[in-house]
Amino acid sequence: VKLAGFAFGAAFGFLIAAAGVNRYDVIHRMLLLQEIDVYLIMGSAVAVAAPLLMLMQRGRVRTLLGGPLRVSRAPVQPGNVAGAAVFGSGWAIAGACPGPAIAMVAGGAIPGAAVMAGLFAGVLLRDAAVGQAATAGHSNAASPRTSHTAAGTTA
Amino acid sequence: VASLVFNRAKVEPWRIWFFVGLAAGACLATLLQGRLSFSLDYGAIGLLLPIGVLLPILFVGGLLMGYGARWAGGCTSGHGISGNASLSPASFAATVTFMASAIGVTFLIHALTGGAL
Numbered sequence: 001v002k003l004a005g006f007a008f009g010a011a012f013g014f015l016i017a018a019a020g021v022n023r024y025d026v027i028h029r030m031l032l033l034q035e036i037d038v039y040l041i042m043g044s045a046v047a048v049a050a051p052l053l054m055l056m057q058r059g060r061v062r063t064l065l066g067g068p069l070r071v072s073r074a075p076v077q078p079g080n081v082a083g084a085a086v087f088g089s090g091w092a093i094a095g096a097c098p099g100p101a102i103a104m105v106a107g108g109a110i111p112g113a114a115v116m117a118g119l120f121a122g123v124l125l126r127d128a129a130v131g132q133a134a135t136a137g138h139s140n141a142a143s144p145r146t147s148h149t150a151a152g153t154t155a
Numbered sequence: 156v157a158s159l160v161f162n163r164a165k166v167e168p169w170r171i172w173f174f175v176g177l178a179a180g181a182c183l184a185t186l187l188q189g190r191l192s193f194s195l196d197y198g199a200i201g202l203l204l205p206i207g208v209l210l211p212i213l214f215v216g217g218l219l220m221g222y223g224a225r226w227a228g229g230c231t232s233g234h235g236i237s238g239n240a241s242l243s244p245a246s247f248a249a250t251v252t253f254m255a256s257a258i259g260v261t262f263l264i265h266a267l268t269g270g271a272l
Contacts, residue, residue, distance in 0.1 A: 001168070001169045002172045003172070004169065005168070005171075005172035005173040005176065006173070006175060007176060008173060009173035009174060009175065009176025009177040009179075010176035010177070010180035011176075012177055012180065012232075013176060013177035013181035013182075013183075013184070014183055016180075016181055017180070017181035017182075017183075017184035017188075018184040018188070022181060024197055028272065031261035032262070032265060042235055042236060045236045045240070046235075046236055046240045050239075050240040050242065053241055064169075065169075071241040071242075073241060073243045073244065074228075074243050074245035075244055076247075077245060079226050079228065080228060080234075080245045080246075080248050081248055081252045082227075083222075083223045084223065084227040084234070084252035084256065085223070085256045086222055086223030086227075087220050087223030087224050087226075087227055087253045088223070088253035088255065088258075088259075088260065089219055089223075089257070089260045090215075090216045090217065090218065090221075091253065092256070092260035092261040092263075093215065094213050094216030094217055094220065095198065095200065095216075097231040097232070098220060098224060098231075098232070099177060099231070099232050101217065102174065102178055102181070103177060103181030104181075105178070106177075106178035106179070106181040106182040106185070107185040107191065108185060108190075108191055108192050108196075109194070111197040111201065111206070111209055111210060112197070114209075114210040114211075114217065115213045115214070115216060115217040117214055118215060118216060118217020118221060119217040119218075119221040119224075121214075121217070121218050121221060122218040122219065122222035122224075122225065123224070123225045124221075125218070126221070126226055
C-alpha cells in the first residue's frame with residue numbers, strides 16, 4: 001500500500017508538472033479565462049475517471065486498503081459552498097492549488113514553500129476553529145466533510 | 156496550538172508516501188523537460204513583487220486554501236476531479252463555487268494591479 005501510494009503520487013506529480021499546471025502563470029491565465037488548457041485537463045480527467053469508477057464499483061473491485069470500492073455521493077452541505085468560496089480566493093492569490101503547490105516546490109519554485117506552509121497552517125486553523133466551536137456546544141459545529149478516499153484524494 | 160499539532164490522529168502511511176511520490180514525480184517531469192532549476196522565480200507575480208512581500212501573500216493564499224479545503228471537504232483534486240467523477244452533488248456544488256470565486260478574485264487582482272497581473 002505504501003508503494004502504491006508512492007506510485008500514484010508519483011504519477012500524479014509527474015502529470016501535474018508535465019502539464020505545467022504547477023506554474024503560477026498557467027493557472028493565472030486560466031483563471032483570467034485567457035487559456036482553456038487547464039479546464040480541458042480537468043475535464044478529461046473527470047471524463048476518464050467517471051466511467052472507470054462506475055465500472056469498478058459495478059465489478060465490485062476491492063480497494064488497495066482491502067475494503068470494497070464505494071463511490072461516495074455526498075449531498076450538498078453549506079460547508080461545501082462556504083469552504084469552496086474561501087478556497088477559491090486563496091487559489092486565485094497563490095496561483096496554485098494544494099497538489100500543484102507541492103509539485104511547484106519540487107519543480108524548483110522555492111516560494112511555493114510559503115504556499116505549502118500556509119496550507120498546513122490553514123488546515124490546523126480550521127480544525128482549531130471546529131474544535132473550539134464543538135467544545136462551546138454549538139450543535140452545527142461539526143465540519144461537513146465528504147470523503148473521496150475510495151477514488152484517492154490529495155492533501 | 157501545540158496540542159492541535161501533536162494530539163492529531165496518526166496519519167496513514169500511504170498518504171505520506173503519496174505526498175513524497177507527488178514531489179518525486181513532479182521533480183522527474185521537470186528534469187525531463189530540462190528546466191529543473193531551484194530559484195526564487197514565481198511567474199508574473201514574482202516579477203512584480205519583491206520577495207519580502209511575495210512570500211507573506213503566498214502564505215495567506217495557502218492559508219485560505221487550507222482552511223477552505225478543510226471546510227469544503229476537498230480541493231480542486233478531491234472535489235474537482237475525484238468527486239465530480241464520482242458524480243457527487245457536494246462536489247458539483249464545491250467545484251462551481253471555487254471556480255466562480257477563483258475567477259472572480261483573479262479578475263479583481265487583475266483590476267487592482269491595473270492589468271499587470
